[in-house]
Amino acid sequence: MNPISRHLSVLCFFCLIPMLVAASSQGKSASSVATPAPAAILPLPKSFPPVSDYADMFSSKTEKKISRMLDTYKRQSGLGVMVMTIGSLRGDDINMYADRVLDASGKHALLIIARREGKIALMLDEDLEGRFSQADARRLISSDIVTHFQAGLYDKGIEAAVKTLITTLGTAPLHKSK
Template sequence: MSAARVFLLALLLGFMCPALAEVAVPQLTGRVVDQTGTLSASDIASLNDRLKDLETRKGAQIAILIVPTTDGEPIEQFSIRVAEAWKIGRKKIDDGALLVIARNDRHLRIEVGYGLEGVLSDVITHRIIDEEITPKFKAGDFAGGISAGVDRMIRLVDGEQLPAPEPAHWQAPDLIDFANPVLIFAVIIGAGILRAALGRLLGSVATGGIVGVFAWMVAGSLAAAILVGLFGFAAALIFGGLNFGGPVVGSGPYRRGGGYPGGWSGGGGWSSGSSSSDSGGFSGGGGSFGGGGASGSW
């Protein structure tokens, strides 16, 4: 009886240990996540530009993950865990695809969302791996293999009929109304009044805040509000001190309480945090995966 219990315990531990040893799903920090240093910065930038362009045109998302190893876990099981966590592709359209490479294991897989299984079928993805990716991997050209495979996937997705992507609220079409000369003139006049009442710096900050809130209400976009608010602040700081024939408060043009002689030199602190290429700004759109795709090795 004791021997049977030991046997059952060993069997249970045998089933549990692989689950406990699963490699953690890496954090989605961009369209290309390389944990091995395989790709150079220029390689990543080139891939990111192409994948971002695809998403802009078609709405579909493709992401790339390179890990050292899956630590014995089948590449199929690991990649579906990543796909379910990252949710690449748009929700209910499921137009996402994921290229996973375990470099030390010499295994790779293309995981395909439900919405792309027609164009990136199991047969097609197997051919992409065999014809485009693994021949270059065998020659040591990892960047070339990934680039060739991704390019072929992009061409296929380009030929698929997919719902058009929704335009981003913060892009130029939504900001055109704020470039109206009348509004710009009103901002400058309002900035002059606020600067006269609060001083140059506080008046400019108040102007930027008011303009930003107004932009948020109109455009419904925080990004647009920030951009327009920064414009309002800069316009108030530069042009808000112009004298249009109105009363002058204080000893200098719109100066109060001693003002800020020589101008304000702290402009370097107002840099936009959205200028980085992709990391932090990319996320999955809620797409679902069902195990479609193909695996390979080299």
């Protein structure tokens, strides 16, 4: 990876969602949960489908529905968008990991959720600068994701977030293409 990222971290949101943290601590109090030692760089996935739910947060029906939405969006706009959940960052930085995934995948946008840490990041390729603001990202994460996730409605939250993301990005073609 180049020392200077060509991706924009629109927003890295640390939303310590009680439901996510509680699920990962398995009933232990926050003070008794051991913090993992910083690990080697989290490995990249072998493939980059539109939806990679490695943390098993969504139903298979929702995964298929979102995959279809993102495939349709790619055909209409030429923009590749990916949603990924991971169980844990294992000491890695969410922005650095998201940057590596986005670079390796060739996609234009990545919405990533680290379940154990309760972190959410939205990473956009620099080609999308100006299409999605910090305010758009905050709204997407707080209104679409966090509100639903705190109520245990993971499927509804991710579906709402993807709809907001692709609607806000629009379908105008990029001047640069991947």
